[in-house]
Amino acid sequence: MHHLNFDNFLKVLFLLMPLSFVVGPAVININIFLLFINYLLIFFIKKNINYSNLLKDKFFLFFCIFFSYIIFLSLISDDALFSLKSSLSFIKFVFIFLAFNYLLSNNILTFKLTITVFVSVIFFVVFDSLFQVANGFNLVLLQPKYGQFSGIFGDEHILGSYLTRTLFFLFIFFHLFKNNNKKINLIFFLLLICTFFSVLFSGERTAFLNLFLFASFLFTFKVYRINLFSLIAIISILLFSCIFILNNGYLYERYVQKNIDQFDKFENVLIPVPDHYYLHYLTGFKIFKDNPIIGIGPNMFRKYCNKDSYFTEASEFKKIPELIEHVTGVITPEEIELNTKIIRLNTLNGCSTHVHNMHIQILAELGLIGYLFFALFFGYIIFNFFKNRPVSNIDKLFLISISINFFPFLPSGNIFGSYFNFLIFLPILFFLNRKYF
Numbered sequence: 001m002h003h004l005n006f007d008n009f010l011k012v013l014f015l016l017m018p019l020s021f022v023v024g025p026a027v028i029n030i031n032i033f034l035l036f037i038n039y040l041l042i043f044f045i046k047k048n049i050n051y052s053n054l055l056k057d058k059f060f061l062f063f064c065i066f067f068s069y070i071i072f073l074s075l076i077s078d079d080a081l082f083s084l085k086s087s088l089s090f091i092k093f094v095f096i097f098l099a100f101n102y103l104l105s106n107n108i109l110t111f112k113l114t115i116t117v118f119v120s121v122i123f124f125v126v127f128d129s130l131f132q133v134a135n136g137f138n139l140v141l142l143q144p145k146y147g148q149f150s151g152i153f154g155d156e157h158i159l160g161s162y163l164t165r166t167l168f169f170l171f172i173f174f175h176l177f178k179n180n181n182k183k184i185n186l187i188f189f190l191l192l193i194c195t196f197f198s199v200l201f202s203g204e205r206t207a208f209l210n211l212f213l214f215a216s217f218l219f220t221f222k223v224y225r226i227n228l229f230s231l232i233a234i235i236s237i238l239l240f241s242c243i244f245i246l247n248n249g250y251l252y253e254r255y256v257q258k259n260i261d262q263f264d265k266f267e268n269v270l271i272p273v274p275d276h277y278y279l280h281y282l283t284g285f286k287i288f289k290d291n292p293i294i295g296i297g298p299n300m301f302r303k304y305c306n307k308d309s310y311f312t313e314a315s316e317f318k319k320i321p322e323l324i325e326h327v328t329g330v331i332t333p334e335e336i337e338l339n340t341k342i343i344r345l346n347t348l349n350g351c352s353t354h355v356h357n358m359h360i361q362i363l364a365e366l367g368l369i370g371y372l373f374f375a376l377f378f379g380y381i382i383f384n385f386f387k388n389r390p391v392s393n394i395d396k397l398f399l400i401s402i403s404i405n406f407f408p409f410l411p412s413g414n415i416f417g418s419y420f421n422f423l424i425f426l427p428i429l430f431f432l433n434r435k436y437f
Contacts (some may be wrong), residue, residue, distance in 0.1 A: 006045070007108050010099055012040045017096075018121040022152050022162070025418045029092075036095045037103070037382065038071050059432055062380075065101065069297050077297025078304075086299035086416035093425050101114055104436040111430075111437050112176055119173045128152045129159055129198040148203045148254070158419055160199045160207025165423040166213055167195065168401040171223070173393055200241065203254035206411050210404055217400040223393050223424060223426055248274045261341070268404060276348055277357070279312045283350030284360040288309045288367075295367035299416040305351035312350035320345045354414035358406065361415055378406060381431065395434060401427035 013035040020031040025198050074083035103109035129151030132138035142154050150159045174188045195388055199207050215234070218224050245251040262274035273281070283305050287296055296304055304310055314320065323342055324335050356363040385391065385399050405412075405424040413420030 006038060007103075010035065010042065011103055011109050013038060014096075014099055014103060015114065015117045015255075017117045021122060021419075021422060022064075022125055028422070029418070031074045032092045032096065036092065039095055039099045042102070048338050059097065060094060060379075062377065063097075066090060067094070067250045069370065069373070070366065072296060073225070073297045073370075077300050079300065082303070083297045083300055086268050089416075090421075094249075094407055096425070097429055097432065101433055104433055115169060115173050115176060118166065118169045122163070122169060122195075125159070125162065126151055126191065126194045129201065130194060133197075133201045135164075147250070149201045151198070151202075156419065157202070157204065158413075160202030160204030161210075161413065161420075163195055163199050163202075163424065164207045164210040164214060164407060165401070166426065167211075168397045168427055170195070171218075175393055175397075179302045196237070200251065201248075203250070203258070205255060205351055208255070209410055210407075213404055213407065213410075214400060217403065221396045221400060223400070232253075258325045260346070275314060275412070279314065279348065279350035280352050281360055283310050283312045284357070284364040285354040287311070287364040288360070289368060291364070294366045294369055295363070295365045299354070299414070299437070300365055301355055301361065302351070310350075313344045314348040317347065354417070356411045356413075357408070358412040358415050359408045365416075374406075378402075381428070384431075394437065395431075398427050398431040398434065402431065 013031060016031055017028065017035075020028040067087075070087040070090065071084070074080055074087040077083040089408060100109075104111070128138045129149060132142070132144065132151050133149055137143050138151050140152065141151070142150075144150065145155050145157070148157055150157050153159050153162070170188065170191060174184065178184050178188075196211065199211050213306075219226050219230075223231060245255050259274075262276065263272075284301065286306055287301065287310055290309070321338075323339050355364060359371070362374055366373075381399070381402055385395060402424075405427065413423075415421055415424075
């Protein structure tokens with residue numbers, strides 16, 4: 001009987017993960033820790049778990065080698081304790097994978113129930129964010145922070161990132177339950193529209209681009225066929241978005257004015273990224289150039305970016321004029337705007353908590369060896385995708401989400417940050433267990 005209790009408790013803990021994630025990093029970490037303890041109890045108490053199968057699992061072995069590598073890098077880094085906090089936390093993903101695999105393979109949990117729970121949480125996040133847009137506060141009375149809508153995430157401005165990186169759940173839910181049911185079709189359509197507005201009002205430009213990248217991949221991978229209706233729908237959404245942004249002060253500031261301010265090109269620099277991201281990228285490349293093989297250690301960018309040999313300022317790439325002095329005391333709006341721009345450029349540099357590009361961060365912090373791990377893993381995902389014929393739309397949705405998470409030409413979060421690495425792990429988790437669909 002206690003075996004059954006352990007199984008049920010593990011099932012509950014796993015299904016609580018999506019809700020725990022939106023509540024906060026402390027809650028999701030506690031949830032995963034309890035999941036880890038419960039899985040270990042099952043592993044050592046139950047008699048029907050085959051230890052040899054675990055050692056034969058390619059993903060498990062690959063992860064163990066990668067995990068050993070990043071622990072080694074942390075130990076030899078300039079700040080071992082700080083770096084170890086990030087690298088040690090990666091062990092949680094292997095236990096989430098093993099727990100999910102155990103629940104599915106023993107018919108304790110089903111894919112349909114799991115997808116339904118994740119979609120229910122997404123629906124809550126969308127409703128909560130739109131409630132905040134309409135009323136100025138969300139369902140738990142949180143107000144927008146720094147003038148940016150973030151819904152249930154509060155100080156963490158990841159609403160748009162969360163929705164675009166979990167969007168594949170909505171489409172999988174639709175494919176699992178549609179059965180030509182008009183009510184399901186209508187609910188799916190309305191939820192997509194609401195999700196679009198939530199991402200739009202999140203003010204996260206990268207998330208908004210991810211949304212259209214996701215839509216483009218849907219047609220590229222032929223999940224949906226391009227026809228007259230879809231073409232009209234896409235053009236209408238684009239035109240509506242442009243009109244809506246141009247006529248809404250908040251959206252205009254986030255998507256137009258901020259781009260004008262940050263895309264002021266440096267001299268002889270043609271890369272189409274905001275100026276502060278360019279400085280982060282350049283700092284990351286400087287670090288990688290000096291540490292090409294094994295990098296500087298997990299999450300150590302913030303410790304190195306201030307060093308004299310890597311510190312990068314805007315003044316290195318653009319001649320910044322002197323501030324305008326106002327002797328008469330009369331300040332014109334144009335002068336205020338120019339001085340604001342000058343002050344921003346004077347304080348702009350390439351130092352941050354992370355590089356804001358996953359690929360550059362991996363190269364700088366884990367070196368070429370670390371990047372090889374990611375290249376091999378992504379290659380393994382692609383190989384498994386094309387190995388199975390015919391390819392289902394659900395498989396395509398997994399690959400689309402994984403591809404967007406690893407897309408190299410858009411800014412990204414910290415690969416060693418709890419929020420970001422959990423989001424990019426989700427489609428991988430489901431892809432590796434898709435045989436239980």
